[in-house]
Amino acid sequence: MRVLGIDPGLTRCGIGVVDGAVGAPLTMVAAGAVRTLADEELPARLLGIEKGIEQWLDDYQPDAVAVERVFAQHNVRTVMGTAQASAIAVVCAARRGLPVSLHTPSEVKAAITGSGRADKAQVGTMVARILRLDSPPRPADAADAVALAICYLWRGSAQERIARARQKFARTIELARQRHGL
Template sequence: MRVMGIDPGLTRCGVGVVEGRPGAPGTMIAVGVVRTDPEAGLADRLLALDDGLRALLDEHRPEAVAVERVFSQHNVASVIGTAQASGIALLAAARLGLPTATYTPSEVKNAVCGNGTADKRQVTTMVTRILRLKQAPKPADAADALAIAVCHLWRGGVKSRIAEAAASQAAAVAAAKERTR
């Protein structure tokens, strides 16, 4: 499975593409950052982010997109910008009909480090090891995006299978009720 992980940000939006399967190390396909001009107007920045993400989606053709879930910070302006960038990322994937998932920072840290309170250095170290990279990905936004992709690669398949099983069971229960009427 090929997964694009996105660490949303209005100025720097980390993007990492990983290919692999649950439980296996995986392979980094691409890593980078989509940047927007902090001096530009908000609408222009969101458009630039959308253009950049859409180009990367077209280039790398992931089967799924995973985005870091926005979490509360003390800086409200930062949260708003991150939420707007997250919305653009989810929209860009939805336009292509790609399945999407969101993960909290602690879910990502737990998936790649085994510790939901790991620091950025630990996450970068583990991503470098998991993907067998010769050097750590930089900047931190890019390393975080790879961690998000790995998290989905390892956990997303399980989540979707559980959801499919629950839907199948609900359909079977509904069919059984219908037969007894």
């Protein structure tokens, strides 16, 4: 399964593509960013983000997309642009019928480092370790996007594992019932 992670931003959207399969180590396929110029008008910037993300989706054909869920607790000016960029990211994926999952920064940090309060450097270090890279993906937004994709794959497989465990448990109970005529 291939997941494309997007860390949205008006100036720079981090992008990371990660392949994962149950029981196999995760592999980073690509990481980078979609950039727009601060002196462009908003319509041109949003259009640039759309074109850039479409290109990544065309090039890497992911099975799912993970986008950072934007919260308003940060810098209010920045957050408006982030919300707008995230809307473009979400709609690009949804238009193709791809499942889109939104993850808060603390969910991602907790999934990758074990702590929802980890800093960017710690997330980068763990991303590199998980993917067996010599150093964290660059730029920093790309590392965050890769972390989002990992978060999606791990949560997905954790959910699958729980579902399988539940089925196994139900089967055991059923067999026990039959055996004891309950």
